[in-house]
Amino acid sequence: MSRSVAVLVASVAALAMVLSKFIVPMESAETTVAEWFNAAAAIAFVLGGASLLKMNLLAISARGPGWGYSAVTLLAFLATLGVGLLKVGVAPSVAYPGHRMSGSTDAEGGALWWLYEYAMSPITGTLFAMLAFYVASAAFRAFRAKNAAAMFLLGTAFIVLLGRTYAGVVVTSWIPADMPWVSWLRLENLSAVIMSVFTTAGTRAMIIGIAIGVAATGIKIMIGLDRSYLGAGSGGGNG
Amino acid sequence: MASHGGQPSFLERLDRMDRRWIFLAMFVAVAAPILWVGVTGKTFPEAPTPAVQGAFDAVDSLPPGARVLISMDFDPASAGELQPMATAIVRHCVLRGHRICAMTLWPAGGPMIDGTMQDVLGDRPDWKYGEQWVNLGYRAGFEGVMKQMNSRVALAYATDVRKTPLGDIPMMKGIEGIADFDLLVSVSAGYAGAKEWVQYSVSPTLTGPRPLRFVAGSTGVQTPQLIPYYPNQMAGILGAIKGAAEYEFLVNEAVRKADPNAVVPAKFQEAQRRMAPQLFGHVLMVALIVLGNVVFVGLRGREARA
Numbered sequence: 001m002s003r004s005v006a007v008l009v010a011s012v013a014a015l016a017m018v019l020s021k022f023i024v025p026m027e028s029a030e031t032t033v034a035e036w037f038n039a040a041a042a043i044a045f046v047l048g049g050a051s052l053l054k055m056n057l058l059a060i061s062a063r064g065p066g067w068g069y070s071a072v073t074l075l076a077f078l079a080t081l082g083v084g085l086l087k088v089g090v091a092p093s094v095a096y097p098g099h100r101m102s103g104s105t106d107a108e109g110g111a112l113w114w115l116y117e118y119a120m121s122p123i124t125g126t127l128f129a130m131l132a133f134y135v136a137s138a139a140f141r142a143f144r145a146k147n148a149a150a151m152f153l154l155g156t157a158f159i160v161l162l163g164r165t166y167a168g169v170v171v172t173s174w175i176p177a178d179m180p181w182v183s184w185l186r187l188e189n190l191s192a193v194i195m196s197v198f199t200t201a202g203t204r205a206m207i208i209g210i211a212i213g214v215a216a217t218g219i220k221i222m223i224g225l226d227r228s229y230l231g232a233g234s235g236g237g238n239g
Numbered sequence: 240m241a242s243h244g245g246q247p248s249f250l251e252r253l254d255r256m257d258r259r260w261i262f263l264a265m266f267v268a269v270a271a272p273i274l275w276v277g278v279t280g281k282t283f284p285e286a287p288t289p290a291v292q293g294a295f296d297a298v299d300s301l302p303p304g305a306r307v308l309i310s311m312d313f314d315p316a317s318a319g320e321l322q323p324m325a326t327a328i329v330r331h332c333v334l335r336g337h338r339i340c341a342m343t344l345w346p347a348g349g350p351m352i353d354g355t356m357q358d359v360l361g362d363r364p365d366w367k368y369g370e371q372w373v374n375l376g377y378r379a380g381f382e383g384v385m386k387q388m389n390s391r392v393a394l395a396y397a398t399d400v401r402k403t404p405l406g407d408i409p410m411m412k413g414i415e416g417i418a419d420f421d422l423l424v425s426v427s428a429g430y431a432g433a434k435e436w437v438q439y440s441v442s443p444t445l446t447g448p449r450p451l452r453f454v455a456g457s458t459g460v461q462t463p464q465l466i467p468y469y470p471n472q473m474a475g476i477l478g479a480i481k482g483a484a485e486y487e488f489l490v491n492e493a494v495r496k497a498d499p500n501a502v503v504p505a506k507f508q509e510a511q512r513r514m515a516p517q518l519f520g521h522v523l524m525v526a527l528i529v530l531g532n533v534v535f536v537g538l539r540g541r542e543a544r545a
Binding site for chain 2: 030031034035037038041042044045093095104106108113116117120121122124125127128129132133135136137139140141142143144145146154157158161162164165166167169188192195196199200203204207
């Protein structure tokens, strides 16, 4: 029953969005559905939090491998949620100085701001920066010119890697920049040509393919054939 | 496959090299230029590409007082690449006298707005909140927020981050839908970001009476997905730290042209300063790929002979 209601809501919402583009009196339906979507998106955060709690509590109670990580995750989640909801350390706003909770949640000096500035920011930044080390290791071990296609790929990578830095300018500075019939061979220009011609052609093809796929999936969702978005056991699979 | 009486050859030793040597090489390749730039203050000259020049011209050609909506759709993970970009665009807007409306579709994007505005407006007490700039903050909903803003900005944002109703904010007077802004800028690290802004907010206005001009800044990974939208749906694109450096170069050149004695603070050359570590990082990558292939070909040749 609940799944049928969910399918019905999805179908009606999708149909309203489509019809709003073709039937003038239904133009406002698009905005209405967008409002529903925003409300649902905000509620999804609560559901996400509940799901995170459930999964990690189960992992801790089962004492399976890595349960300590679940404990750390839960601790970090609850601490962040707590200081954010209670606005720990946040000064009252200028407009309402008598009300402790009137300040902005992430105001500078508050506990949430502190967590963001000194925990989340450096941790996520470090994780992203570590990619450079792993990509360097992969460059040595995995990027092998095993066949013609791989050689072509490597050649393109060299041009773009060097062309996107000052190295490209230095390496091919001997090619005259004022002669159009040879200046395109300068690495910085060659890199731009690869990005604007070959990459664009490939990306455009993918975008068009994805758009057709999205339209087809949209129709399947609208008529209830695709229920994969309901998760496992939806009974409909993807068609 | 040991050779020379059981001793591994040079190629074999290279092939089995501890990857921590590669990590060390990358550390040196990035750290040394950072120190060099920090000590000397020197940066490489940049030659702006047409896409970056297009972005610069889109901001530069607006009359003073124009209203620019800037969506900072990124978080600390990609701040290294995108923060200098956001700073350069906001600074350019301030230098040109444009009014700025900042927002984000990313939950962790709020402090990105605060940091950027503080960097640019920290020494500009004359730049009044509510009159010359406003911070709308974060709203959940991704494309849903965009769709609401298309028809009425107040549907998505009833108030700004200071809880002031939009109707009471002087710079928001006359702004109904998103097309009432003179320019939309998205500095984005992925979903929801520049691509969704094109699809849901910019494209629908292109056939209307007031097409919305759009400029995007994105990470290197995301840029190829955006290039097909330039120049029809986008006036310009800033791709990765390289695009940010080119944009920063153009803004700083404009500052120096207006005042030859102007001193540009280091915080407004961040992207240009990061091009040196990027250069040596890229050169190391190329060297490693070449070295890896020399080892591969050498060992394969030996195997074939054996």
